Amino acid sequence: MKSLSALLAILCVAGASACSRDRDKAAPGTAGPARGGSLTATIRSQPTTFNRFAPASNAAAVDVVTRLVHASLVRINRVTGEPEPWLAERWTTSPDGRTFTLTLRDNVTFSDGVPFTAEDVLFTFRALYDPELKSPLASGVMVQNQPLQVSAPDLRTVVVTLPAPFAPGVALLDNVPILPKHLLQAALDAHTFGTAWGVTTPPASMAGLGPFVIAEFVSGQRMTFTRNPRYWRKDAAGTQLPYVDGITMEFVSGQDTEMLRVQAGGVDVMAIGEVRAEDIASLRRLRDQGSIQLQDVGTSVDPLVFWFNLTPGNNAVKTKPYLQQPEFRQAISYGIDRDAIVKTVYLGAGEPAYGPISPGNKTWYSPSAPTFPHDVAKAKALLAGIGLTDRNNDGMLDDPKGHPVRFAILVQAQTIRERTMTIVQEQLRQIGVGVDVVGMDVNSMFRRFGAGDYESICHALQASAFDPAMNLDFWLSGGDAHVWNLGAPQPWEQQVNAIMQQQAAAPTLPERQRLLLEVQKIFAAQEPEIHIVAPKVTIALSRRVGGAQPALLDPKVLWNAESLYVKQ
Numbered sequence: 001m002k003s004l005s006a007l008l009a010i011l012c013v014a015g016a017s018a019c020s021r022d023r024d025k026a027a028p029g030t031a032g033p034a035r036g037g038s039l040t041a042t043i044r045s046q047p048t049t050f051n052r053f054a055p056a057s058n059a060a061a062v063d064v065v066t067r068l069v070h071a072s073l074v075r076i077n078r079v080t081g082e083p084e085p086w087l088a089e090r091w092t093t094s095p096d097g098r099t100f101t102l103t104l105r106d107n108v109t110f111s112d113g114v115p116f117t118a119e120d121v122l123f124t125f126r127a128l129y130d131p132e133l134k135s136p137l138a139s140g141v142m143v144q145n146q147p148l149q150v151s152a153p154d155l156r157t158v159v160v161t162l163p164a165p166f167a168p169g170v171a172l173l174d175n176v177p178i179l180p181k182h183l184l185q186a187a188l189d190a191h192t193f194g195t196a197w198g199v200t201t202p203p204a205s206m207a208g209l210g211p212f213v214i215a216e217f218v219s220g221q222r223m224t225f226t227r228n229p230r231y232w233r234k235d236a237a238g239t240q241l242p243y244v245d246g247i248t249m250e251f252v253s254g255q256d257t258e259m260l261r262v263q264a265g266g267v268d269v270m271a272i273g274e275v276r277a278e279d280i281a282s283l284r285r286l287r288d289q290g291s292i293q294l295q296d297v298g299t300s301v302d303p304l305v306f307w308f309n310l311t312p313g314n315n316a317v318k319t320k321p322y323l324q325q326p327e328f329r330q331a332i333s334y335g336i337d338r339d340a341i342v343k344t345v346y347l348g349a350g351e352p353a354y355g356p357i358s359p360g361n362k363t364w365y366s367p368s369a370p371t372f373p374h375d376v377a378k379a380k381a382l383l384a385g386i387g388l389t390d391r392n393n394d395g396m397l398d399d400p401k402g403h404p405v406r407f408a409i410l411v412q413a414q415t416i417r418e419r420t421m422t423i424v425q426e427q428l429r430q431i432g433v434g435v436d437v438v439g440m441d442v443n444s445m446f447r448r449f450g451a452g453d454y455e456s457i458c459h460a461l462q463a464s465a466f467d468p469a470m471n472l473d474f475w476l477s478g479g480d481a482h483v484w485n486l487g488a489p490q491p492w493e494q495q496v497n498a499i500m501q502q503q504a505a506a507p508t509l510p511e512r513q514r515l516l517l518e519v520q521k522i523f524a525a526q527e528p529e530i531h532i533v534a535p536k537v538t539i540a541l542s543r544r545v546g547g548a549q550p551a552l553l554d555p556k557v558l559w560n561a562e563s564l565y566v567k568q
Contacts, residue, residue: 333527
C-alpha cells in the first residue's frame with residue numbers, strides 16, 4: 001500500500017505447513033541493550049488524526065503514529081521484505097494458497113489492559129470495509145476489487161480467505177493495524193468512526209497493541225510517546241520491549257531546520273526524512289569525529305514525482321485542456337533534464353527515474369521500461385502537434401486562444417523537492433512552458449489535493465512493500481493512492497486495472513515481471529505522473545541510538561522502534 005505502501009513477499013510456508021518464525025533478537029553488545037532513556041525524533045509534518053482508518057489519514061505522519069502505537073497480525077520486515085508473525089504467532093495455508101488460518105498470541109492485552117482476541121480482528125475488518133466510512137486503507141486490502149473474508153472460530157483463531165489468487169498472500173495483512181473493539185465499536189455503530197480519535201482526543205482514552213502509547217500532543221510543537229507497559233514482545237534474552245522509556249517527536253518546518261538540529265546533536269532520529277546530498281559532506285565529518293552515525297541504505301524505492309490533476313470536471317480541464325492531453329505530459333517529461341538534476345541538486349547521489357518503479361527496487365525494476373531522455377526538439381514537436389505554439393514571438397508558448405501555456409506545481413516548502421521544482425521550472429522555460437512553483441506546508445497542500453483545487457502536485461508517494469501487488473491502491477483506479485484521477489477511469493486506466501489484477505494473481509515471478517513491464521509501457525504512453533529522480537538513501541542517527549536497522553521502505557528507522565535503545 002502506498003501512503004502513497006517486499007521483494008516478492010514470500011509466504012512462510014507452502015501448502016498446509018505452519019509458520020512460526022520469530023525474529024526477536026537482542027542488539028549487539030556483550031550484555032545486550034539496557035532499558036531506559038528516551039529518544040528525540042523530528043518529522044516535517046504533524047498528524048491530523050490518530051485514526052489511520054479515517055478519511056484523509058493517508059499521510060506519512062499518521063502512518064508513523066500508527067506504527068508506534070498499533071500492530072498488525074503479520075508484519076513485513078522492512079529490511080528483508082518478508083512477512084513475519086506478529087500478533088499472529090503462526091499460520092497455516094490451504095493447498096490453493098487462498099485461505100490462511102492464523103493462531104493469535106496468547107495473553108496479549110491492549111495498552112489499557114483489556115485482552116486482545118479475535119473479536120478485535122473481526123471488528124477491525126468491519127471498520128475497514130465499512131461503506132460509509134470509506135477508509136483510505138480499504139482499497140489496499142482488496143483482491144480483485146473484493147474484500148477479504150474474515151471469520152473467527154474461537155477467540156484465538158482467525159481465518160482469512162482471499163476472494164481470488166494473490167501472489168503476496170498473507171503479507172497483505174501488514175496493511176491492517178488492529179484496533180480495540182471495546183473503545184471504538186460505539187463510534188462505528190453511531191457512524192462517527194471517521195472523526196473518532198482526532199488529535200484533540202485525550203491520550204488516556206485511546207489504546208493500542210504497539211510498543212508505545214501517545215502521552216501528549218501539542219499542535220505545532222511536538223508529540224510524546226511513552227512505553228506501553230503491557231507490550232507483548234520480548235527480546236531473545238527475555239527482556240520486555242521496547243527498550244526506551246519514550247520518544248519525543250518534534251514537528252519541524254523544513255529540512256534546513258531539521259538538519260541544523262541533527263548537526264547540533266539535538267535529534268536522535270529523523271522519522272521520515274533521509275539526508276540530503278548537500279548535507280552529506282558535513283555529516284561525514286561529524287561521523288568521523290564520532291558525533292553521529294551515518295548509514296548508506298541504497299537507492300530509494302520512492303521516486304520524486306509530480307502528477308497532474310486528471311480528474312474529470314476539475315477547473316483545469318475547462319481553462320487548460322492541454323493538461324489532459326498525453327502529448328503535453330510526454331513533452332514535459334522530455335523537457336526535464338534528469339541527469340542535470342541528479343548532478344546539481346542531488347550532487348550525484350541519485351539515479352534518474354522515468355516511472356513508478358525505481359531502480360532501487362531490484363526485483364521489479366526493468367531496464368526495458370520506457371524512458372524519457374532529455375530532448376528539447378522532441379518536446380517542442382509534441383507541443384506543436386497539439387496546437388501549442390509561440391504566437392507573439394516572446395519565446396513562450398500560447399494555446400489556440402492566445403493564452404500562455406502555464407501550470408502551477410504545489411510542493412512542500414523549504415525542502416529539496418521545492419528546490420528541484422525550481423530547476424524543473426527553468427528547464428521547462430526552454431521548451432516554452434511556464435511553471436509556477438508554489439511552496440506551502442504539507443497539510444495545506446493536501447487540503448488543496450482533497451478539494452481538487454490544483455493543477456499539479458510534487459511529492460513522493462511512499463510504498464509499504466517492494467511488491468507492486470502490495471500497492472494496488474496506486475495502480476488501480478479508485479485506489480486512494482491513484483492520485484492523478486479520483487474520478488471515473490479512462491480507457492487506458494481500465495486496461496491497467498485488468499493487467500495489474502493479472503499481475504497480482506500470476507503464479508510465477510517471471511510472468512509477474514512481464515505483466516508489470518506491460519503496465520509500465522501503458523503508463524509511459526499517458527504520463528499522468530512525471531518521475532524525476534530516485535535519491536540515494538542515507539540515514540543519520542545520533543551516536544546514542546542502538547538497535548537501528550535502516551531500510552528503504554518507510555518509516556526507514558522507526559519501523560522497528562521497539563528494538564531501538566540508548567547506548568550506555
